[in-house]
Amino acid sequence: MRAYLFGSALREASSPNDLDVLIVYQIGSLSGVHALADRLRKIDTLPLVEVIALNEEEECETNFIESVGAKEFWRD
Template structure:
């Protein structure tokens, strides 16, 4: 995921969200189910990144979003992406 996000006021966040990767997992990634929520794994490197993502998603209330944040090293140690069959999300810039 790259680039800057625009805030509601039209300004840009000062900090670039790279490098950060976002993955979907759980029922939302299975073609034979109708998910009631979206499970997202956010793999990050910088301490401030989870707070930015939480703020960006705080106004979404029409579908529950469950967030898991992991430092890149944590994900490597736990092998979460492979074990949960996560799907990387790509965003237009």
């Protein structure tokens, strides 16, 4: 599982609209994704944390990481 930051937090570091996080996971590990997403959403921050999850195949098909310029910040 890997986590990436993207969106206004990278473009407008001083005043982002929210913290967009992408979680990329292996097929079959969805329960771990839900647990991580729940923990991220419970972080008491302003701006709020928004989580998107894609399995590795979906990310490859959509090329999401490259298309939005996401930056990896965590790897399990």
